[in-house]
Amino acid sequence: MNIPEKRVETRIDPYVDVYADRTKGLKASAVRALFAVANRPEIVSLAGGMPNITDLPLDVIGNAIGDLIKARGPQIMNYGGAQGEERIREQICEVMSLEGIEASPDDLVISCGSQQGLDLVTRTFVDPGDVVLAEAPSYVGALGTFTSYQAQVVHVAMDEDGIIPEAFRAATVAARAAGKQVKFLYTIPNFNNPSGILLSVERRRELLAAAKELDVIIVEDNPYGLLGIDQPPQPAIRSMDADQVIYLGSFSKTFAPGFRVGWVLAPPAVVKKLILAQESATLCPPVFSQFAISEYLATWDWKSQIEDFRSMYRERRDSMLRGLDDHMPPGATWTHPKGGFFVWLTLPEGFDSDQLSARATSHRVAYVPGTAFYADGLGSRNMRLSYCFPTPERIYEGTRRLGEAITEEMELRTTFGLVTPHSPGRVQPPEVRS
Amino acid sequence: MNIPEKRVETRIDPYVDVYADRTKGLKASAVRALFAVANRPEIVSLAGGMPNITDLPLDVIGNAIGDLIKARGPQIMNYGGAQGEERIREQICEVMSLEGIEASPDDLVISCGSQQGLDLVTRTFVDPGDVVLAEAPSYVGALGTFTSYQAQVVHVAMDEDGIIPEAFRAATVAARAAGKQVKFLYTIPNFNNPSGILLSVERRRELLAAAKELDVIIVEDNPYGLLGIDQPPQPAIRSMDADQVIYLGSFSKTFAPGFRVGWVLAPPAVVKKLILAQESATLCPPVFSQFAISEYLATWDWKSQIEDFRSMYRERRDSMLRGLDDHMPPGATWTHPKGGFFVWLTLPEGFDSDQLSARATSHRVAYVPGTAFYADGLGSRNMRLSYCFPTPERIYEGTRRLGEAITEEMELRTTFGLVTPHSPGRVQPPEVRS
Numbered sequence: 001m002n003i004p005e006k007r008v009e010t011r012i013d014p015y016v017d018v019y020a021d022r023t024k025g026l027k028a029s030a031v032r033a034l035f036a037v038a039n040r041p042e043i044v045s046l047a048g049g050m051p052n053i054t055d056l057p058l059d060v061i062g063n064a065i066g067d068l069i070k071a072r073g074p075q076i077m078n079y080g081g082a083q084g085e086e087r088i089r090e091q092i093c094e095v096m097s098l099e100g101i102e103a104s105p106d107d108l109v110i111s112c113g114s115q116q117g118l119d120l121v122t123r124t125f126v127d128p129g130d131v132v133l134a135e136a137p138s139y140v141g142a143l144g145t146f147t148s149y150q151a152q153v154v155h156v157a158m159d160e161d162g163i164i165p166e167a168f169r170a171a172t173v174a175a176r177a178a179g180k181q182v183k184f185l186y187t188i189p190n191f192n193n194p195s196g197i198l199l200s201v202e203r204r205r206e207l208l209a210a211a212k213e214l215d216v217i218i219v220e221d222n223p224y225g226l227l228g229i230d231q232p233p234q235p236a237i238r239s240m241d242a243d244q245v246i247y248l249g250s251f252s253k254t255f256a257p258g259f260r261v262g263w264v265l266a267p268p269a270v271v272k273k274l275i276l277a278q279e280s281a282t283l284c285p286p287v288f289s290q291f292a293i294s295e296y297l298a299t300w301d302w303k304s305q306i307e308d309f310r311s312m313y314r315e316r317r318d319s320m321l322r323g324l325d326d327h328m329p330p331g332a333t334w335t336h337p338k339g340g341f342f343v344w345l346t347l348p349e350g351f352d353s354d355q356l357s358a359r360a361t362s363h364r365v366a367y368v369p370g371t372a373f374y375a376d377g378l379g380s381r382n383m384r385l386s387y388c389f390p391t392p393e394r395i396y397e398g399t400r401r402l403g404e405a406i407t408e409e410m411e412l413r414t415t416f417g418l419v420t421p422h423s424p425g426r427v428q429p430p431e432v433r434s
Numbered sequence: 435m436n437i438p439e440k441r442v443e444t445r446i447d448p449y450v451d452v453y454a455d456r457t458k459g460l461k462a463s464a465v466r467a468l469f470a471v472a473n474r475p476e477i478v479s480l481a482g483g484m485p486n487i488t489d490l491p492l493d494v495i496g497n498a499i500g501d502l503i504k505a506r507g508p509q510i511m512n513y514g515g516a517q518g519e520e521r522i523r524e525q526i527c528e529v530m531s532l533e534g535i536e537a538s539p540d541d542l543v544i545s546c547g548s549q550q551g552l553d554l555v556t557r558t559f560v561d562p563g564d565v566v567l568a569e570a571p572s573y574v575g576a577l578g579t580f581t582s583y584q585a586q587v588v589h590v591a592m593d594e595d596g597i598i599p600e601a602f603r604a605a606t607v608a609a610r611a612a613g614k615q616v617k618f619l620y621t622i623p624n625f626n627n628p629s630g631i632l633l634s635v636e637r638r639r640e641l642l643a644a645a646k647e648l649d650v651i652i653v654e655d656n657p658y659g660l661l662g663i664d665q666p667p668q669p670a671i672r673s674m675d676a677d678q679v680i681y682l683g684s685f686s687k688t689f690a691p692g693f694r695v696g697w698v699l700a701p702p703a704v705v706k707k708l709i710l711a712q713e714s715a716t717l718c719p720p721v722f723s724q725f726a727i728s729e730y731l732a733t734w735d736w737k738s739q740i741e742d743f744r745s746m747y748r749e750r751r752d753s754m755l756r757g758l759d760d761h762m763p764p765g766a767t768w769t770h771p772k773g774g775f776f777v778w779l780t781l782p783e784g785f786d787s788d789q790l791s792a793r794a795t796s797h798r799v800a801y802v803p804g805t806a807f808y809a810d811g812l813g814s815r816n817m818r819l820s821y822c823f824p825t826p827e828r829i830y831e832g833t834r835r836l837g838e839a840i841t842e843e844m845e846l847r848t849t850f851g852l853v854t855p856h857s858p859g860r861v862q863p864p865e866v867r868s
Binding site for chain 1: 446447448449450452453454455456457460461462466484485487488490492493495496497499500501502503504507508510511512513514516546547549550553557558559560561564575578579581582583615617651677686690691692693694701703704706707710711713714715716717718719720721722723725726
């Protein structure tokens with residue numbers, strides 16, 4: 001009998017000696033593994049950051065884009081410029097004016113989602129070993145990008161008004177004293193991902209003054225700025241200064257993410273570099289997507305649509321906060337976001353959100369453990385709870401299940417005297433609460 | 435009177451000390467500056483690489499995509515996976531089977547155009563100072579990407595059958611003797627951009643054997659493989675070996691570039707790295723575009739469409755070759771491509787295609803000077819002439835104008851004894867002719 005020999009891999013990865021150094025810091029994110037679980041229908045996922053776009057006018061959009069293809073297909077389906085199409089850059093200036101920004105379309109570069117905008121900015125500024133400052137906690141996807149360019153991420157403390165200017169100053173001085181170049185401060189001033197915290201207007205001014213004094217660029221990432229729930233849009237940091245700030249914007253939350261259209265607004269000299277970077281990265285950002293979004297903006301009352309989104313997310317946020325009030329055990333605290341998608345929860349003393357994850361899954365609820373949002377191992381008592389995607393009823397039910405899981409864990413610890421060990425190096429950051 | 439003081443910039447670029455080292459090699463490409471001229475309507479542009487997609491069934495595509503939005507908008511306009519959508523990866527396997535490739539959808543990563551696929555591959559493998567081997571001449575956009583990762587590009591000679599395996603071997607040995615890591619050989623085997631040369635099947639086998647012996651990865655970039663004019667598709671190098679070859683594919687020439695959908699087919703271990711790289715670069719490649727192309731492939735007889743493209747480009751190539759026969763002065767030689775978009779022309783001894791450029795513009799014709807396609811300053815007697823976009827009549831007229839410009843230059847040189855100086859370091863490469 002001729003049974004073929006089982007193919008045995010002699011080395012796990014035969015290319016291991018050929019990869020670039022920068023790949024060493026990259027590891028499959030715990031968040032991605034989590035999403036496979038979170039997507040199971042029986043699970044209430046408070047883990048994802050997907051916007052709920054079911055209320056978009058699909059007939060209007062379908063007809064507008066279909067007609068556009070018939071009328072101008074050969075142009076809108078061909079190559080475009082690396083900087084992006086002129087018309088959408090003009091329309092973006094109108095969008096940004098809602099947050100007080102005065103800008104020229106010439107100072108914009110379109111990107112394949114604002115993630116790619118951040119990639120271009122990091123590529124343009126960061127050498128291996130350079131320091132990038134970021135809020136504590138900060139967006140997991142940004143931390144991934146910084147790591148992929150071998151940056152050293154240094155976190156800067158926040159309180160209920162956002163990043164603390166004095167902490168920014170101290171971190172910059174300390175990094176420089178250690179011989180490091182500080183390339184920029186990365187901040188999500190509006191409804192920070194993951195904490196939901198809003199940087200107060202006064203703090204924006206203080207932060208900008210510190211940045212100018214220290215000569216550190218601020219990278220202002222603003223996907224949620226128009227999705228404030230309790231108040232009108234706040235003035236962007238970029239609206240206060242055009243030279244010190246590189247601004248990242250996105251249509252992913254105010255329209256739809258699948259088109260992958262974001263943008264970078266930067267000083268003219270930086271724009272030149274970003275265009276070159278975009279050419280070598282993609283030749284040109286998605287052309288068809290740009291025309292499609294231009295058409296949507298021209299066809300539909302997009303400002304009213306954003307108002308509808310705000311109402312929709314308000315209901316969801318309220319449902320989550322009500323659920324947390326009703327179901328969280330004593331000792332748990334959480335932020336009260338005024339917009340955006342996320343609540344940041346701090347578990348009672350001694351809990352570990354990574355370890356709780358399995359129990360939460362068995363209670364059919366998912367969240368993102370806090371450590372994902374720190375480059376330095378902090379966040380083990382925290383979790384990010386998102387209210388953007390499930391219905392209000394499911395969100396409320398999710399908090400109930402989460403409460404059950406925590407209570408069960410608490411009871412086990414009381415009964416059996418279990419103590420959840422802290423991993424080495426996992427010191428709890430100061431509590432963030434709003 | 436209160437006249438505002440003119441704002442004087444004290445430094446040309448205030449951020450010059452903050453940029454990453456990798457930005458230093460990047461300069462505004464001469465090609466881009468050229469395109470501004472080439473796009474003027476009175477100019478016959480033989481410079482661009484834009485496919486002619488006017489024959490696509492716009493009504494069919496418009497209706498299909500419009501209906502898709504109405505039926506499945508909230509899914510196709512939301513975030514997707516970093517690896518790309520499963521259905522299009524399956525369809526791509528069917529596309530690649532036309533060139534003899536057997537592959538699993540699991541081994542594919544979707545990219546924002548195949549340019550971004552190349553960016554991800556380079557990011558995954560290349561450390562500053564590493565050697566990347568590339569044909570002489572090679573695609574300008576690839577050279578830009580390699581430079582942006584601070585690779586040292588070493589060119590490998592071609593002849594009328596494509597890249598010369600012995601030259602590949604010698605270049606690898608020499609680089610290693612100089613203490614360099616050779617990360618991969620980048621090749622466009624089908625109708626090389628810019629030379630139009632087809633790598634013969636026998637050469638593919640020899641090249642692969644050499645790569646295995648030397649343990650060098652081959653990056654096979656194949657945008658034009660299905661656009662052969664005179665023969666059926668050739669077997670891809672990847673069809674002969676799954677471990678030694680990373681394959682880049684694209685819908686830009688067989689469908690339309692504006693959707694920005696390309697792909698990388700790689701060994702499983704490499705795919706894992708590429709997915710991580712894609713996550714940090716874009717979160718996910720254009721989702722809507724992937725669904726749109728899936729729908730086109732499912733709705734339309736795309737294979738017949740490619741046949742139509744082949745006929746259309748055959749007519750254009752023939753028109754260019756006829757025009758060159760009719761109008762080129764003695765001493766000029768050129769390749770006779772069997773597919774793709776480009777003819778590579780060598781001017782008579784003593785000419786410089788960069789210098790001829792202005793005269794060509796005054797004769798209302800544009801091309802890309804050959805130096806764009808070398809990392810080392812060669813190519814000054816060459817030019818790339820593309821026949822993809824203008825009508826056959828315009829192409830023929832373009833060659834007539836080009837002949838005029840060259841003849842005029844020749845006459846001036848004869849009359850006034852002008853000698854075009856070679857720039858230092860610009861040695862002419864061996865003539866490539868097919």
